[in-house]
Amino acid sequence: MPSALVSTEIVIGTLILVAAVVLATTYLRRRYIAGGLPLTLCAMRPAGTDRWRLGLIRFGDNALEWFTLGGVSLRPRHRWLRQRLLLDAPVPLVGSEAIPLLPEASRVPCTDGDDDFELALQGPDYTALRSWQEAAPPGYNVNVA
Template identity: 80%
Template sequence: MPSVLVSTEIVIGTLLALAVVILTTTYLRRRYIARGLQLTLCGLRQPGTARWRLGLIRFGDNALEWFTLGGVSVRPKRRWARQRLQIEAPVLLTGTESIPLLPDASLVPCTDGDAGFELALQGPAYTALRSWQEAAPPGYNVNVA
């Protein structure tokens, strides 16, 4: 009959192995999602809800893509085309609206055609988003008169 000490060692070893697997998976997922593009932490809130969902946004060539913070999926949950995305002026989140993992974040109202949503971004991330939206890669919309 195994002793309590051996059982405890097995449980602790299993938990440590599980923690290593989770951390490694998270690291590799983040690296794969970034693929050399700019990636930053942000909050997403759909209209009519008070709940912020934390995630990662990636500034792609033609679209802004939002990924959930946790999980194993490497596909974006939301995708907004650059030419349809409209970004409004940011408003500082204060009091009960503030997000603990995003201190000093600003609320950025956005629309994608008819659908509206809000992003919570810290100062440098908002600047990057605004710059990304205003700057197009070479050859983008070259047929526009």
């Protein structure tokens, strides 16, 4: 009996340790990705697909960067320059198209040169994205002091 009890304790302790490492890694990754810049939850899907992928977008100085929600990568999966990014009018996601982790989200068709994709954002996050894009000074790589 004591050996079964010890084995159970080892398994439970290992599972708790693994869960703590996963939570700590997720927290530290998100803190590092944010780096003092606005970061928000959104979903993205390339043109021609039906599958939404949850992720985080970061509003940088000259680019919008999209990171996968899970994983350990500290680099953005997609990066769109502010000057090339075109946003269309948002369309509410309803019925089977709705995303459970983004209630009352809207689909925003986007274009970056030849690359077409869609972002799913909640109302305040869409407003922040639109404001971020429109706040850019005119011209390419213009620095305002």
